Amino acid sequence: MAAVDTIRPTANAVLTTQAPKKPANMGQIIRWLLLFAGGILMVMPIAYMLSTSLKWPHEVYNVNLIPVEPTIENYTYVLEDGRFFGWFINSLIIAIATTISNILFDSLVGYTLCKFRFPGRYIVFIAILSTLMIPTEMLVIPWYLMSQQFGWLDSYWGIMFPGMMTAFGTFLMKQFFETVPDDFIEAARIDGLNELQIWWTVAMPLVKPALAALAIFVFLGNWTAFIWPLIVTNSVEMYTLPVGLSSFGDEADVAWELIMTGAAISTLPTLVVFLIFQRFIIRGVVMAGLKG
């Protein structure tokens, strides 16, 4: 869904700019200006993150974008600090594990809700959807109590378990499985595959674009997750990257230049993930276009 939604507005924009070629100019200029302003707004925080990471501590509160005396001292410090590497690995393990889990289980449940008729199917679907309405802030206390009871505090499983499946992912996958023709599934059934084999060998390869989008969302979501990891972890070794970064410095003095350096480094995996999966998304859209 989300992948499709991001494509649609551009398609519309192309259509509207092509259709009437009359007084477009004024409107077009305004549109460009708005887009430009939007672009600046998006890029500024990233620019400042990079800029701050290259500054000496005394220069951090200067608003100038170009550091007066650029330095890579912060990077050497952060990378040589053993804690950073540990947090990076923690975050990586958690983001990868939750991504794999979501890919498997969101799609399995989404597929079942989409392609099977059984009593209570609609109720199950609504129940899953309704959990989307509950904000994380409301859930952290029950989660915490639960983790305490089961002894999951300060462990990988404790950090991961709330995100192993998501209602959003289930919904996304259900919607995408609607695009898989029933004939494909019935043909496989006649050929003697069992339902799990049909899901894996027939349905899953056909929704790769959706799986790629889901992988990006889940990876990013867990990579940047802050509140829950902060609450469930106690020991510095179990911190995830965002939690660890925020602990740089102390109450009196936040070491912004180090936090920004860590943040800059931590965007790298998200970039990698995006570059890997984005190909599938674009290819998926192209394929869908050819079919239609």
Place this chain on the structure above:
Amino acid sequence: MANLTLRNLVKTYDKTEVLHGIDLEVQDGEFVVFVGPSGCGKSTTLRLIAGLEEVSAGTIEIAGRMVNNLEPKHRDIAMVFQNYAIYPHMSVRKNIGFGLRTAKMSKADKEARIDEVAGILDMTDLLERKPNQLSGGQRQRVAIGRAMVRDPAVFLFDEPLSNLDAQLRTQMRLEIKKLHQRVGNTIVFVTHDQVEAMTMADRIVIMKDGYIQQVGTPSEVYHKPANTFVARFIGAPSMNMLPGKSAHGGVDLQIGTRAPVKSSAKAEQSVVLGVRPDDLTPVDDNPLIEGVVTVLEPLGPETLIYVDTAYGEIIAKADGRNPPGVGSTVRLGAAAQNLHVFDAETGVALS
């Protein structure tokens, strides 16, 4: 020996009965075509045979076995779907081989079988391609290959040609017919196109609203339609229907002419006289009906003429070289053996 037997087959969806007791015996190696308008229950019948839907009442036997409670894969059938259902992410070889995935054969045997089927379908060069590199007709052949590879007791086809353009459809029609003559498996083929039915079938099953209207060879359903529905559904353009009254020695049309046709109708019974456009031609003597030519449709060897008559528009056939001109008055008649008589109320044939 009957290879497929349907006995009093009933299908109900949420209290709506869509099939009302289908009885049919299909002989081993026979090519049977189900034809009827959209929504008449053709696909439902096929899906019941395949085991994709559960039977509400009645029985299905395939190769002498009652299969009502068997999974599709245990029924010894294969099915070709309207939109092919070949998998875009697999090569042609994988697609054709898909039907053998669960077969207890060695890998080499499977490969040999795939190559054999590809050879029969003339697709050997295409085996490594992906479906999006194939034309519509080639995709259709892959779908057929996938069904063939298991050598099933019964092939099921659900409107497999309706996504193809007219020319390709004609070609595939012929190919499927040849294929049937070559491999000899029983085929149940569903279509809404009566031309497809007439050209391919050994026997045609004509359905309407969940009932079988008539079962017969193409010649039988064309020359001896069981009722007005079959009479109008088979043959194009449709049979002309002229209301009249049965009389001694024929049928009296309301316009005062008498058609000399034998029927089992009682005297004075309200009947409908049916005559195909092909059989209705301009005549000098004993016309059935006359009217003014409004439109000509030249088909080459012959010309269809649309004639405005006391009964409304009637279609007839004239010579292709010198048809009557538009606006001229024509007198139309037909040979007695080409006239059909139906009960006006029930539509049942009385000939």
